[in-house]
Amino acid sequence: MIFTIALQSLKSRRGAVLLTMLSVILSVGLLVATEHIRLQAKDSFGRTISGTDLIVGPRTGQTNLLLYSVFRVGNPTNNISWASVESIQNYPGVNWAVPISLGDSHKGFAVVGTTSDYFRFFQYGNKQALQFKEGQAFDSVFGAVIGSDVAKTMRYKVGDEIVLSHGMAEVSFKTHQHSPFRVTGILLPTGTPVDKTVHVSLQGLEAAHMSQHQLHELEHDLQEGEEITLPIEQVTAVLVGLDSPIRTLQIQRQINQSALEPMMAILPGVALSELWQLVGNIENLLLLISVMILFASLLGLATMLLTSIRERRREIAVLRAIGASPVVVFLLIQTEAFLISVSASIIAVLLVWGTLIIGANWLSEEYGLFVDANLFTLGTFTVVGLVCVITFIIACVPAITAYKQTLQQGLNAR
Amino acid sequence: MHDTVVNAIEIKELEFSYAKSGRPKVLQVDTWKVAKGQSVFLSGPSGTGKSTLLNLIGGTLPIHSPNRGEIRLLEQPFSSLSPSKRDKFRAKHIGMVFQQFNLIPYLSVEKNIEAAAYFGKTLSPDTKTIAKEYLQRMDLADTILSQRSDTLSVGQQQRVAVARALINKPEILIVDEPTSALDESAKMGFMNLLMQCVKELNVSLVFVSHDSRLASHFEYSLQLGQLNRAETSEL
Numbered sequence: 001m002i003f004t005i006a007l008q009s010l011k012s013r014r015g016a017v018l019l020t021m022l023s024v025i026l027s028v029g030l031l032v033a034t035e036h037i038r039l040q041a042k043d044s045f046g047r048t049i050s051g052t053d054l055i056v057g058p059r060t061g062q063t064n065l066l067l068y069s070v071f072r073v074g075n076p077t078n079n080i081s082w083a084s085v086e087s088i089q090n091y092p093g094v095n096w097a098v099p100i101s102l103g104d105s106h107k108g109f110a111v112v113g114t115t116s117d118y119f120r121f122f123q124y125g126n127k128q129a130l131q132f133k134e135g136q137a138f139d140s141v142f143g144a145v146i147g148s149d150v151a152k153t154m155r156y157k158v159g160d161e162i163v164l165s166h167g168m169a170e171v172s173f174k175t176h177q178h179s180p181f182r183v184t185g186i187l188l189p190t191g192t193p194v195d196k197t198v199h200v201s202l203q204g205l206e207a208a209h210m211s212q213h214q215l216h217e218l219e220h221d222l223q224e225g226e227e228i229t230l231p232i233e234q235v236t237a238v239l240v241g242l243d244s245p246i247r248t249l250q251i252q253r254q255i256n257q258s259a260l261e262p263m264m265a266i267l268p269g270v271a272l273s274e275l276w277q278l279v280g281n282i283e284n285l286l287l288l289i290s291v292m293i294l295f296a297s298l299l300g301l302a303t304m305l306l307t308s309i310r311e312r313r314r315e316i317a318v319l320r321a322i323g324a325s326p327v328v329v330f331l332l333i334q335t336e337a338f339l340i341s342v343s344a345s346i347i348a349v350l351l352v353w354g355t356l357i358i359g360a361n362w363l364s365e366e367y368g369l370f371v372d373a374n375l376f377t378l379g380t381f382t383v384v385g386l387v388c389v390i391t392f393i394i395a396c397v398p399a400i401t402a403y404k405q406t407l408q409q410g411l412n413a414r
Numbered sequence: 415m416h417d418t419v420v421n422a423i424e425i426k427e428l429e430f431s432y433a434k435s436g437r438p439k440v441l442q443v444d445t446w447k448v449a450k451g452q453s454v455f456l457s458g459p460s461g462t463g464k465s466t467l468l469n470l471i472g473g474t475l476p477i478h479s480p481n482r483g484e485i486r487l488l489e490q491p492f493s494s495l496s497p498s499k500r501d502k503f504r505a506k507h508i509g510m511v512f513q514q515f516n517l518i519p520y521l522s523v524e525k526n527i528e529a530a531a532y533f534g535k536t537l538s539p540d541t542k543t544i545a546k547e548y549l550q551r552m553d554l555a556d557t558i559l560s561q562r563s564d565t566l567s568v569g570q571q572q573r574v575a576v577a578r579a580l581i582n583k584p585e586i587l588i589v590d591e592p593t594s595a596l597d598e599s600a601k602m603g604f605m606n607l608l609m610q611c612v613k614e615l616n617v618s619l620v621f622v623s624h625d626s627r628l629a630s631h632f633e634y635s636l637q638l639g640q641l642n643r644a645e646t647s648e649l
């Protein structure tokens with residue numbers, strides 16, 4: 001009965017109720033979306049690298065090493081020698097070690113020099129290996145494997161010729177007009193920085209820095225069918241996979257204490273969560289702002305109800321006259337508040353859900369952002385639960401006002 | 415209630431003034447009784463405490479200290495019941511009708527009556543049938559049930575209010591100036607229907623009005639001043 005009365009009462013004040021609902025819908029939607037994207041971002045952040053037990057690089061901060069070796073952000077200042085790479089490969093317990101060389105760019109995309117082992121061992125997400133959409137890994141000096149975003153943005157196909165430049169700038173002074181790299185493979189999207197990377201062989205990267213004259217000679221030799229070997233002196237970092245993760249800390253210590261040169265080995269998982277804490281603060285701020293907006297809209301709801309109490313004095317008097325207790329009046333106001341905020345929450349969740357379903361495709365195609373449209377997560381339920389709790393607390397103001405009013409005055413319908 | 419009940423309303427040593435201290439005493443009634451089935455017409459100038467008395471009898475105004483006195487209804491110590499028991503007692507045994515605004519405006523007539531039955535714990539599938547019967551007694555068609563109550567004329571509203579007040583078969587009906595918003599002919603029609611209904615259902619009626627011409631409908635009428643010893647400023 002209380003429910004029926006509450007519903008009819010809201011219907012009779014449609015205008016104000018709909019406006020209030022709209023503001024609650026917007027704020028709940030904002031909060032649900034923020035929380036969802038935050039969790040998704042955290043998730044996809046953790047997905048960037050997997051199956052790699054250690055990342056080895058020159059002594060620097062662990063976040064710094066992670067940033068440039070995995071996220072291609074920032075420039076490495078130091079390198080490690082090829083001798084160190086070989087020594088790491090020969091450590092007992094090391095299953096694989098893939099060197100990478102960074103610092104070059106191609107039309108704004110990062111160029112990474114590596115070996116073809118990279119495509120065998122590098123994993124992302126939940127231990128997913130890289131897969132080719134077309135072509136295969138490079139087997140020559142001038143082969144290049146490009147990420148899906150590179151292919152899409154630059155409209156490259158397998159067999160296309162690409163030009164590499166030194167330094168991470170869109171337009172570089174020193175463009176290597178005559179380094180005829182060819183695309184040998186295009187990777188499937190991964191939702192990680194790999195999508196925005198051009199992979200070439202370590203030797204290819206060396207060749208890209210040669211003078212035009214040297215380069216011509218090299219090309220010529222290659223066309224003649226000669227074996228060419230370019231000495232690799234340095235790499236930026238080494239991705240390491242171990243036989244068994246049990247020995248991770250031990251091997252990490254060995255590398256850190258290497259007599260060859262100062263090096264450091266980091267655990268990607270630990271470095272990722274440290275980095276996330278940095279990024280997470282901003283996310284938390286965003287979350288806080290959304291909660292405040294939610295709070296404000298629910299305050300608006302309470303204000304609407306409080307204003308209505310004054311107009312509803314007679315109606316409340318009638319309820320008292322037919323034997324409704326003050327508690328019933330309190331519950332009536334609370335029910336009205338809940339009807340608004342719960343239905344607004346449901347609409348908000350459905351709206352965000354719909355938007356995600358429609359938008360997810362577009363996001364992954366345009367931005368390589370992988371957002372799971374499944375909104376029915378703990379985070380969403382937490383938000384809706386939070387809405388209910390705040391609604392109850394805030395709606396106590398009008399509800400108690402109505403309650404007291406019924407207690408103190410007689411039923412003089414003035 | 416059992417047949418041995420003789421007094422519907424019994425007031426003893428009542429002293430009442432509105433909450434804040436320093437307010438003048440509104441009511442001071444030594445003793446007053448209304449027998450079961452009796453209809454009483456209570457009149458008096460404006461502001462002398464008629465509505466206050468009805469609110470006290472209905473329990474919508476509680477008697478807290480410094481106010482004192484006892485109100486017994488149907489031989490029960492009504493004024494000393496707990497607030498929630500008082501609410502339940504009112505829902506079951508007392509019907510109330512006011513000058514205006516007796517119905518919840520956004521509910522249909524049916525829902526208004528159902529709500530009263532709900533709080534009086536008599537809501538059943540038969541409620542609608544009983545409602546129709548009372549509406550008929552008050553000379554209203556069944557079709558009115560589905561109408562939103564704020565679409566009714568004032569005269570219709572007042573008659574629905576009586577039907578609503580009677581739905582739980584209360585022993586006591588308290589009515590506060592129900593006709594003051596009605597024109598002369600509607601007023602006479604309303605009075606006739608009300609008195610007939612009350613007589614047939616053997617309800618004790620306390621009817622308040624400053625319109626002394628209405629006294630002719632009652633077997634028993636008095637001025638509040640005959641009852642009230644408090645010095646009220648008559649307006």
Ligand SMILES: Nc1ncnc2c1ncn2[C@@H]1O[C@H](COP(=O)(O)OP(=O)(O)OP(=O)(O)O)[C@@H](O)[C@H]1O
Nearest residue numbers: 409410412432440459460461462463464465466467
């Ligand atoms: N809720 C209230 N708070 C404080 N004073 C009140 C309240 N209700 C009534 N009074 C005062 O109590 C006195 C009696 O009021 P009451 O409404 O009982 O008179 P009444 O006889 O019903 O008058 P009327 O014929 O105009 O309806 C008046 O002086 C009034 O100002």
Ligand SMILES: [Mg+2]
Nearest residue numbers: 464465466590
């Ligand atoms: Mg009055």
